[in-house]
Amino acid sequence: MNKRRKTPLEIENIEVNSCTIDLRMKIIHGLPFFQNLSDKEISQINKSFSDTHYNTDDIIYLDGEKAARLCVIASGSVKLVKQNRNGNEILIDILKPGEFFGNLDPFEGSIYQETAVVQTQACIMKIDTGNFRNILNTYPSAALTVLDITLKRLRESQEIVKQLSSYSVESRVAYTLLKLSEKLGEEKDIGLLIQIPLSRNDIAGMTGTTPETASRILSRMQKENIIQTGRKWLAIKNIDLLNKMIDLK
Amino acid sequence: MNKRRKTPLEIENIEVNSCTIDLRMKIIHGLPFFQNLSDKEISQINKSFSDTHYNTDDIIYLDGEKAARLCVIASGSVKLVKQNRNGNEILIDILKPGEFFGNLDPFEGSIYQETAVVQTQACIMKIDTGNFRNILNTYPSAALTVLDITLKRLRESQEIVKQLSSYSVESRVAYTLLKLSEKLGEEKDIGLLIQIPLSRNDIAGMTGTTPETASRILSRMQKENIIQTGRKWLAIKNIDLLNKMIDLK
């Protein structure tokens, strides 16, 4: 075997100053809750956003801090994590450009519920709670869309609760891989490649288990030709089998 | 020992036709999202609500059904449950008069995420999704309050996820008892009595364990004089110790 890169992940070339005005407008317009607004309105809203460039592993905010802003990814990717008391981290989500996180709550006084860490260097747009509330008050349909999205997140969280309270780790891993592939998967020669550096530790954090157990399960899946995996990457070769694993056993 | 009732729970006397117009108005006005509205507005909103009387163990709606209504308890109490695949039930919440459940989502097309079962006979007020959406569109502050409440529920759900993925059953039971006592506890001679019929099975469902394990843990807590418990009732004698148990071990 030769010594070339073995990871099939594509290395992203990110321009450092990627937050052009055009990109900002495009991102804001793409937000589900601002989709119905006119260019003029978007351009008005744009003024309430600031943007900041971050490098890999920078922390955008910490779990427990006073939550004062809603953040939107203009470029790059962000991980949302929580610490559990074993010192392991719970990986809540991985976000791509156009997605938002931080404080959605229109009222003051809430605190961030997780830590946001930059995964690949990113440009993050931010709007503070007061301005966001004003916008939601001005455009009721935006408020309803935010509500809709929050309810969707609530449902996802409740699904995880259900799984944690009765599904095997194997089922949970299968479920998580499917969710990830829906969101981040890209068809490649190897299979459906999950286009983010995904470690055993990350998978453990998303499924409520340990890296060792995650590794054992992924090894087994690889042996059965359901997935193909290496250091920080993973591709799905047989979606149907994976789907069956969720409810099997 | 004599043959008197051993349960310290108070038996409720419920009038069957308890949904008077006064009660309806009071309940609607008490809803957090309608709190700032005038009597005239409330009275207008009242017209969109219907009410129905239910008996114990009646099902208001089933998990998976098309979700068309928001429900509010005028009197009585309601349990929200989900089924996990071991056939055990997950108890999501127990609701009292003034609390609401069902579909908050202003858009059509969602389905109920749980089953709502009447725990003690109840009068339930209902408003359908379309009317509710109109109200939220008319009163943006109401929409923001609904959003705020949904975010609170999301946080609670995420806290459960965190606990399930790293806390012992004992910690989870302690946490659950504290939450229940905050919501439903009443000071009595015996201690802080949780005023609902609460079985081992219910506690198991709220903590993601089995009735047997729940029973063992409660027995231990009783031996240590932290709680006092019997058939379908439970009182907390030492809140501080219970609090410590959450993070201990």
Place this chain on the structure above:
DNA sequence: CGTATAGTTGATTTGGCTCAACATCGGTGG
């Protein structure tokens, strides 16, 4: 290339589930 980081695999331990037998409560009907 060398080394730190990530991943694998095995051995051992254990918390909590399962199955099972028994005890107790409290509502019901004789």
Place this chain on the structure above:
DNA sequence: CCACCGATGTTGAGCCAAATCAACTATACG
């Protein structure tokens, strides 16, 4: 009013999935 019986709760024994601890290997990056 009391005896009975179904529902609820308790307790024990054995088992198993997954955690923990530990030694080792492979990978990618400088």
